[in-house]
Amino acid sequence: xxxxxxxxxxxxxxxxxxxxxxxxxxxxxxxxxxxxxxxxxxxxxxxxxxxxxxxxxxxxxxxxxxxxxxxxxxxxxxxxxxxxxxxxxxxxxxxxxxxxxxxxxxxxxxxxxxxxxxxxxxxxxxxxxxxxxxxxxxxxxxxxxxxxxxxxxxxxxxxxxxxxxxxxxxxxxxxxxxxxxxxxxxxxxxxxxxxxxxxxxxxxxxxxxxxxxxxxxxxxxxxxxxxxxxxxxxxxxxxxxxxxxxxxxxxxxxxxxxxxxxxxxxxxxxxxxxxxxxxxxxxxxxxxxxxxxxxxxxxxxxxxxxxxxxxxxxxxxxxxxxxxxxxxxxxxxxxxxxxxxxxxxxxxxxxxxxxxxxxxxxxxxxxxxxxxxxxxxxxxxxxxxxxxxxxxxxxxxxxxxxxxxxxxxxxxxxxxxxxxxxxxxxxxxxxxxxxxxxxxxxxxxxxxxxx
Amino acid sequence: xxxxxxxxxxxxxxxxxxxxxxxxxxxxxxxxxxxxxxxxxxxxxxxxxxxxxxxxxxxxxxxxxxxxxxxxxxxxxxxxxxxxxxxxxxxxxxxxxxxxxxxxxxxxxxxxxxxxxxxxxxxxxxxxxxxxxxxxxxxxxxxxxxxxxxxxxxxxxxxxxxxxxxxxxxxxxxxxxxxxxxxxxxxxxxxxxxxxxxxxxxxxxxxxxxxxxxxxxxxxxxxxxxxxxxxxxxxxxxxxxxxxxxxxxxxxxxxxxxxxxxxxxxxxxxxxxxxxxxxxxxxxxxxxxxxxxxxxxxxxxxxxxxxxxxxxxxxxxxxxxxxxxxxxxxxxxxxxxxxxxxxxxxxxxxxxxxxxxxxxxxxxxxxxxxxxxxxxxxxxxxxxxxxxxxxxxxxxxxxxxxxxxxxxxxxxxxxxxxxxxxxxxxxxxxxxxxxxx
Numbered sequence: 001x002x003x004x005x006x007x008x009x010x011x012x013x014x015x016x017x018x019x020x021x022x023x024x025x026x027x028x029x030x031x032x033x034x035x036x037x038x039x040x041x042x043x044x045x046x047x048x049x050x051x052x053x054x055x056x057x058x059x060x061x062x063x064x065x066x067x068x069x070x071x072x073x074x075x076x077x078x079x080x081x082x083x084x085x086x087x088x089x090x091x092x093x094x095x096x097x098x099x100x101x102x103x104x105x106x107x108x109x110x111x112x113x114x115x116x117x118x119x120x121x122x123x124x125x126x127x128x129x130x131x132x133x134x135x136x137x138x139x140x141x142x143x144x145x146x147x148x149x150x151x152x153x154x155x156x157x158x159x160x161x162x163x164x165x166x167x168x169x170x171x172x173x174x175x176x177x178x179x180x181x182x183x184x185x186x187x188x189x190x191x192x193x194x195x196x197x198x199x200x201x202x203x204x205x206x207x208x209x210x211x212x213x214x215x216x217x218x219x220x221x222x223x224x225x226x227x228x229x230x231x232x233x234x235x236x237x238x239x240x241x242x243x244x245x246x247x248x249x250x251x252x253x254x255x256x257x258x259x260x261x262x263x264x265x266x267x268x269x270x271x272x273x274x275x276x277x278x279x280x281x282x283x284x285x286x287x288x289x290x291x292x293x294x295x296x297x298x299x300x301x302x303x304x305x306x307x308x309x310x311x312x313x314x315x316x317x318x319x320x321x322x323x324x325x326x327x328x329x330x331x332x333x334x335x336x337x338x339x340x341x342x343x344x345x346x347x348x349x350x351x352x353x354x355x356x357x358x359x360x361x362x363x364x365x366x367x368x369x370x371x372x373x374x375x376x377x378x379x380x381x382x383x384x385x386x387x388x389x390x391x392x393x394x395x396x397x398x399x400x401x402x403x404x405x406x407x408x409x410x411x412x413x414x415x416x417x418x419x420x421x422x423x424x425x426x427x428x429x430x431x432x433x434x435x436x437x438x439x440x441x442x443x444x445x446x447x448x449x450x451x
Numbered sequence: 452x453x454x455x456x457x458x459x460x461x462x463x464x465x466x467x468x469x470x471x472x473x474x475x476x477x478x479x480x481x482x483x484x485x486x487x488x489x490x491x492x493x494x495x496x497x498x499x500x501x502x503x504x505x506x507x508x509x510x511x512x513x514x515x516x517x518x519x520x521x522x523x524x525x526x527x528x529x530x531x532x533x534x535x536x537x538x539x540x541x542x543x544x545x546x547x548x549x550x551x552x553x554x555x556x557x558x559x560x561x562x563x564x565x566x567x568x569x570x571x572x573x574x575x576x577x578x579x580x581x582x583x584x585x586x587x588x589x590x591x592x593x594x595x596x597x598x599x600x601x602x603x604x605x606x607x608x609x610x611x612x613x614x615x616x617x618x619x620x621x622x623x624x625x626x627x628x629x630x631x632x633x634x635x636x637x638x639x640x641x642x643x644x645x646x647x648x649x650x651x652x653x654x655x656x657x658x659x660x661x662x663x664x665x666x667x668x669x670x671x672x673x674x675x676x677x678x679x680x681x682x683x684x685x686x687x688x689x690x691x692x693x694x695x696x697x698x699x700x701x702x703x704x705x706x707x708x709x710x711x712x713x714x715x716x717x718x719x720x721x722x723x724x725x726x727x728x729x730x731x732x733x734x735x736x737x738x739x740x741x742x743x744x745x746x747x748x749x750x751x752x753x754x755x756x757x758x759x760x761x762x763x764x765x766x767x768x769x770x771x772x773x774x775x776x777x778x779x780x781x782x783x784x785x786x787x788x789x790x791x792x793x794x795x796x797x798x799x800x801x802x803x804x805x806x807x808x809x810x811x812x813x814x815x816x817x818x819x820x821x822x823x824x825x826x827x828x829x830x831x832x833x834x835x836x837x838x839x840x841x842x843x844x845x846x847x848x849x850x851x852x853x854x855x856x857x858x859x860x861x862x863x864x865x866x867x868x869x870x871x872x873x874x875x876x877x878x879x880x881x882x883x884x885x886x887x888x
Contacts, residue, residue: 016638040706053719071823072823073822073823073834073835073839074823074824074831074834074835074838074839075825075831077776077780077781077833077834077838078776079776079781079830080777081776087782093562107580107819107822110819111614111819121598145751157670194865214774215671244794247529269771270767273767273768273770273771273775274767274770274773275776276770276771276773276774276775276776276777276778277774278771279771279772280776299839301833302838303821303835303838304764304820304838304839304841306841309760309763309841312754312755312760313764313767316764316768317722317725317767317768317771319725319726319727320720320722320723320724320727320728320729320730320768320772321730321772322727322769323665323727323728323729324531324727325529325530325531325532325535325725325726326529326530326531326727327727329528329529330528360601366867366870367870368558368561368565368756368866369562369755370564371524371558371870371873371874372522372523372524372873372874372876372877372878373525373526373874374881375880380525380526383524383525383526383528383754384754387525387528387725387753387754387755388524388525388754388755389751390757390760390841392841392843400857416817419817419818419819419822422822422823423822423823423824425823426823426825427823427825427826430825
């Protein structure tokens with residue numbers, strides 16, 4: 001039994017209850033009581049392990065709904081999407097060996113845990129290596145391959161099926177495997193049909209990049225005569241068990257198809273901005289009743305796994321381009337980053353309530369970032385969480401009932417070793433992949449890429 | 452406090468004209484100046500404060516070019532600019548007393564110092580309180596009042612003159628006072644002309660909000676028959692010692708006026724976004740040759756004083772809205788946050804070069820934000836500084852040769868007390884402030 005006490009409990013339940021003198025009790029992997037400190041203590045049997053939240057916020061862990069393990073942060077900052085894929089991402093993930101995948105994944109998961117992320121929806125290669133990193137670090141992970149047509153020398157559906165058979169349900173169900181499709185420009189209609197059949201066969205879900213860039217839309221119109229979401233729909237890929245990442249340039253018809261099928265959308269505004277693909281019509285998706293969660297994408301695309309930053313930017317970029325200060329308030333952002341992401345994956349997390357899985361984080365309020373704070377005021381607290389805080393405020397992280405970080409100390413892996421190994425792996429993989437240092441274009445402005 | 456500080460074994464990001472980065476270099480500070488920067492520096496460590504910067508970057512402190520001390524963070528997150536000003540910002544600063552301004556400034560400056568900011572260009576009220584806070588905590592501060600026509604019950608030109616006489620040049624010149632104009636909607640042409648006269652009289656600069664929102668542009672066209680920058684130009688507000696904040700909706704003609712007068716622009720993308728004001732035409736403004744720095748604005752309308760976050764958003768916003776990932780590359784953005792901001796204020800800071808004032812920060816590299824880091828790659832380091840890091844990576848902050856923050860601990864203030872007093876001040880102001888209905 002684990003008791004997190006002396007806390008401001010932000011439940012994220014339907015009523016948005018906040019217990020300002022609260023506690024959460026956990027037994028095994030489940031939450032068994034949430035409420036006022038007195039009530040929760042009365043519920044707890046003798047001798048629980050106690051985590052003192054020191055008047056900090058206790059809230060559901062964040063769900064990073066579109067995630068790639070990454071090794072090459074900061075190596076391709078100024079290239080358009082297709083060039084960054086062709087000149088960096090594909091060469092690297094083709095060259096990388098399982099051992100280095102596991103190093104990269106440990107680094108990526110570690111950074112997410114530090115920033116309060118308890119679930120990642122991770123599309124990368126070598127599922128067994130990812131699963132071992134997830135098992136070791138303690139994060140909740142939904143893994144998928146990067147499946148494309150054979151000529152692209154990435155993953156096959158057979159790889160993904162093998163990954164499913166060996167890792168799905170591992171770590172007491174904390175690790176799941178879904179079918180991952182890279183994107184339509186590398187897929188035939190046949191592959192897409194087969195992918196949806198495989199997911200159905202396995203009783204699993206789908207993770208796909210869909211409608212990320214204008215280039216993708218043009219490619220789809222040229223090759224298939226229709227827009228990406230229309231193609232995905234006809235191939236049976238859309239549905240409640242599918243997470244479609246990006247969805248930047250959806251037409252009204254495409255929004256209708258997403259809604260009709262109950263497809264889950266991962267909105268990744270910082271990645272879309274940095275890669276210059278645009279600003280998704282996320283307000284229209286929400287208005288249509290589509291469930292939208294948030295993702296950082298990959299630290300190669302956007303350079304940090306801090307989902308607090310993604311929350312803030314998700315609001316700011318909409319307000320900036322639509323010139324409306326009343327868009328995506330703090331409560332909306334917190335829902336997207338917790339319960340919406342969890343619902344998108346069909347998980348029993350994202351809310352602090354009796355019976356839910358115990359993915360819980362503790363946030364320090366004794367910090368300049370949370371000053372001033374009017375006592376007992378939920379809106380003020382929400383504002384700071386969404387607009388003022390960053391991942392550095394996260395002090396303690398519990399996943400599946402197990403503390404994986406306490407007082408900012410990682411309990412599951414040796415952090416310095418993980419970073420040192422990732423640095424070595426990066427240099428090794430760069431060499432093996434033969435990628436040139438594409439940031440050299442910065443030295444001479446005349447060489448800057450203009451798509 | 453010793454007179455000499457030696458920072459050794461660091462990755463020295465000089466931000467000098469040649470963009471030199473020295474891997475394993477040394478910076479020596481004597482008094483308030485940088486006296487040595489290099490790879491093969493031999494220096495007597497006896498009696499000096501020695502900071503080992505192994506696994507750290509050493510760089511110029513950041514300049515927050517448009518800044519307001521703030522008290523009410525998170526109290527109004529959804530209103531457009533004008534309504535926000537009338538229902539939140541003005542009621543708070545009208546109710547504010549000097550003691551509360553002092554605590555608000557300490558809370559604001561401490562968060563900035565923690566995030567590696569060494570200079571703030573702070574427009575607020577009760578400058579005695581601000582100057583006292585700046586003097587005690589040790590930050591470099593350019594202070595200005597919030598001047599508007601009398602009927603608005605904010606500050607007057609006389610208030611600003613008095614503040615100048617009391618505080619300009621205080622703390623070894625670390626504190627300066629500029630003339631601060633709230634914005635055109637609360638100003639007559641007469642007030643604007645008088646503001647420039649006062650600035651000339653005092654031989655100081657001007658800090659003004661200019662062309663922040665479409666509502667401001669409309670107001671200017673209605674009242675004056677021309678756009679805000681044209682009015683400012685006609686009233687003599689624009690010159691090379693004027694910091695014009697925001698400049699979101701500049702016409703081509705307004706850009707030309709800015710360029711012709713050598714006016715300095717502070718770009719504040721997070722604030723402009725959150726208040727729904729839009730996205731400034733920074734690529735065109737830069738192409739015109741105008742000097743552009745960056746600012747967080749106020750914690751009431753941005754909510755974080757972390758200028759690393761502002762750097763990142765100053766790139767991402769333009770890339771998103773223009774669908775172009777080549778815009779605002781990392782070295783350009785670091786320049787905006789350091790030497791451009793410093794140049795805008797005519798300070799001898801913003802780069803690590805012998806003879807410059809010693810405003811220096813160190814950054815921890817041994818964390819996830821800076822992993823991987825390709826050995827001796829300047830471009831990779833710049834990338835991490837802009838796109839991956841946030842203020843929590845700042846290890847040490849030095850201003851004017853004085854260490855204000857060392858190994859993540861404040862040396863000049865009691866953070867717990869500052870947090871407590873800032874909370875009390877906010878609640879007291881909330882009780883007293885009058886929100887128009």
